Amino acid sequence: EGRLNMKKLIISKTLIFLFIVLFIAGFKGVFGVENTLIGVTIVIALLMYLERDLTANPWKNFFMLFGINVLQGIFGYLSAINLWVAIPLNFISMFIVGYFFTFNFKKPLAVAFGLQYLFILTTPISTSDLPLRLVALASGAIIIMIVQVIVNKNKLSKVGNKHLLNICDKLIEKLESISNNHDCEKYNTSIETSIKELRKIIFYRRYEGYYLSYEGRLKLKISACLEKIYMLLNRFEDIENKKEFITAFRLELENVKQFIKKESLNTNSLHTIHDLATKTNSVYINEIFNSFELLYDLLQELYVSNQKELNKIEKFVDIPVNFKSSYNHFINFNRNSVRFTYAMRLGITITIAAFISAFFELEQGRWILFTIFSVTQPYLEQAKYRFSERIIGTLIGAVIFAILFSIFTNTTSRSLIILLFGYLNSYAVQYRNIIITATVCALGAASLISDPSIVTMERIIYVLVGIIIGMIANSLIFPYGIQKGTSNLVQMYKDTSKMLMEEVYKYFENRANSHSINNLFAITSFIEDRIILNNETMEVKHSLQYLEKQRKLNNGIYELFLRIQRHKIDNETAKLIIEDIDQIMKSSAEEFGQVIKKLRKESNNVIKIDDHIVLKNVIEIFEEFKNISQYKVELESRKG
Secondary structure, eight states, rough: HHHHHHHHHHHHHHHHHHHHHHHHHHHHHHOOOGGGGHHHHHHHHHHHHHOOOTTSSSHHHHHHHHHHHHHHHHHHHHHHOOTTHHHHHHHHHHHHHHHHOOOSSOOOOOOHHHHHHHHHHHSSOOOGGGHHHHHHHHHHHHHHHHHHHHTTTTHHHHHHHHHHHHHHHHHHHHHHHHHOOHHHHHHHHHHHHHHHHHHHHHTTBBTTTBBOEEEEHHHHHHHHHHHHHHHHHHTTOOOHHHHHHHHHHHHHHHHHHHHHHOOOOOOOHHHHHHHHHHHHHHHHHHHHHHHHHHHHHHHHHHHHOOOOHHHHBOOSSSSOOGGGGGHHHTTTSSOHHHHHHHHHHHHHHHHHHHHHHHHHHHHTTTTHHHHHHHOOOSSHHHHHHHHHHHHHHHHHHHHHHHHHHHOSHHHHHHHHHHHHHHHHHOOSSHHHHHHHHHHHHHHHHHHTSSSSSHHHHHHHHHHHHHEEEEEEEEHSSSSSOHHHHHHHHHHHHHHHHHHHHHHHHHHHHHTHHHHHHHHHHHHHHEEEEEEEHHTTTEETTHHHHHHHHHHHHHHHHHHHHHHHHOOOHHHHHHHHHHHHHHHHHSSOOHHHHHHHHHHHHHHTTSHHHHHHHHHHHHHHHHHHHHHTTTOOOOOEOOOO
């Protein structure tokens, strides 16, 4: 399997590299050598945007891309004419990049648009060449959207189904490992990753940034059911008829796969698990039966729906203010926001460096700008890491360049070396390795028209100057520590869970807020991934336990919503739950225990096992809510 994955990786990287080389060559042929670097940034943006589905709102996204590209072209042209005019224009351009293309929990897009503006700024053109440059930039928006339509038009169906099938496959493999008493960690990681990636696809497929299609809603709910089955499997109980139960469990998962692939179905689904639940009177088996039953209801709807029905959007309610992107931009426009502080720091630093470069007419001053842009990061700790890695990577790259270019002296062999390191750059993951390969490429390209020894020294000096300016800027201009950022993310995760519970409570009274519930549930995957990413620098103590509890809480709340929505709860039980949720919402953390105790007592009077399971799950939700509300963030430096 490892060899097969490596083969796929090499093929995909090679094809992407060839595409990039051919695209840039074609772009250069159409728009001229002075716009070649714009072609580079268009490719970067194109590849970065592939993770996101822009086809749900194609015209809005096209005009956004068109507007930012043309604006950068005009601002860059005017900034190159007059260094005093450049001061406000450079600041505005880089602030827009830092603020509107960096996000609290989604992957940033600032690299593509930041580099694009710097390329425009450092390759000035005459007035007569401006129209062609603006056309080149406008073509970027067109190219990105065309590729989006080709690649992402049916991404939710194609890639979404692959994730669902992978979850089922890994659940089956996990089940086999449990039966053989083997470690399941590798399956756990794969299952959790597929669930989160599926939800991200669903999230990016929202219409007007809020509404989900019928297919999106169904697959989000299916992901929640599979996640619940996964969580139940994590606490596998040593029950009677264990072998028979595992066989039945596996058959159900195989049948779920048939449903997803829309193949012939097993008509005896759930019979064996139901019989075992009845025979053993096991609450655990009944929980699994109920989860599969809810899952099959959803899969049946997916199975019988055609693509036109799946694409249907329900817009019965207006978008709530707190779900609008304009509101999100507004509330982040303050000193405590990582987006705002990063945008201010980036805007001020690049503006000062660009002014110095232009004022003193530094021939290779662009390398100062590129270095500053690279090492200026949202979090101070990330910037410090990049400072040292940038220096080491540049020096190693310079040594490799000097050795290779002293051995190979003709233009053809040197061009092949540049291409080789450009190709190797696509495999680089660690920042140091990215800088090593990029340095060889940059020095190699410059040396084709200049003396290699002079180019090398200039590059090293300008990079060091850029690093020094970057270090000062990251430490003094709106510094933002990763501890503060991670604490804010953890609080955001808690608040999202609380909002999710509040929305489910509202759903009892008014069934018009299901889109809000779906949005909140999908967002949790992004927040969790961002906390995990921050943990690579500064680790949250007991983070794995915390994230597991948070995930369990959100799944429990969402499952409660599904059971209410699909009338899987008795009216009396529903009334009892709504009263207790109301009490929880009004209670302090210290009073949670009393509400939980009361609900435990009331659950003993419930006769139907299905209702008893629902109440049991609600009690678990309240207990997790209590534990998480009391959780305090403590960070420690990651060793090694």
